[in-house]
Amino acid sequence: MAKVGYVRVSSVQQNTDRQLDNVELDKVFTDKCSGGSTNRPALEQLIEYVRSGDTVVVHSIDRLARSIDDLRGMVKSWNNAGITVQFIKEGLVFNAEDTSPIAELMLNMLGSIAQFEKALINERQAEGIAKAKSKGIYTGRKANTAKHSDIKELLVQGMSIRKIAAELDCGVSTVQRVKKEMI
Structure with a gap:
């Protein structure tokens, strides 16, 4: 016990x-x-x-x-x-x-x-980010351009989104975003 x-x-x-x-x-x-x-x-x-x-x-x-x-x-x-x-x-x-x-x-x-408290924290954070973005202060995290290049290369080779995400240890949404940028 x-x-x-x-x-x-x-x-x-x-x-x-x-x-x-x-x-x-x-x-x-x-x-x-x-x-x-x-x-x-x-x-x-x-x-x-x-x-x-x-x-x-x-x-x-x-x-x-x-x-x-x-x-x-x-x-x-x-x-x-x-x-x-x-x-x-x-x-x-x-x-x-x-x-x-x-x-x-x-x-x-x-x-x-x-x-409820967590929802308020998230709401205040989103408001702060939106305000900072409107002033040009907040731009988010810098993209990993080396990884994006690798993603583009594998997409061109015809590899599936999930396989690319697994191979490069990144999120499926990241691969989808890079693919969308290519179009």
Whole structure:
């Protein structure tokens, strides 16, 4: 019966120390990425690591997920596997045996607030980028012209979009964008 911590900060510069400070844990998994990101290696490792009887300890609901569906899915999946989930900041504990209706309500409300907060962040970011673009300040990331040349060459040779993306380790959308520029 292990007590396993999960810590997430949104950027590499942020400090993880305060999240589970003064909590006795057997193991801690830490991600340094956005909560909206689906690529969270430490969370994936934690999911593989925990077993029935373990407790997953998270500082706050918004550290685990910014989507209500993801949050509820993880908590339910862990509870069904006999794993308890504890949120320190909110003082909530979820397990298969005795999760109260009030705790369920709090999970749904706080999870919805986290999702709403993420949507507001995205909206403000998009507004800021649009304003910067209109002033000519923000132009986005520079294109990898060497990779674009390779993509064009493989497209001319007749290779499929998916094969090019796999071979050059880039997104399918990147290959599609380069193809569109060629027309």
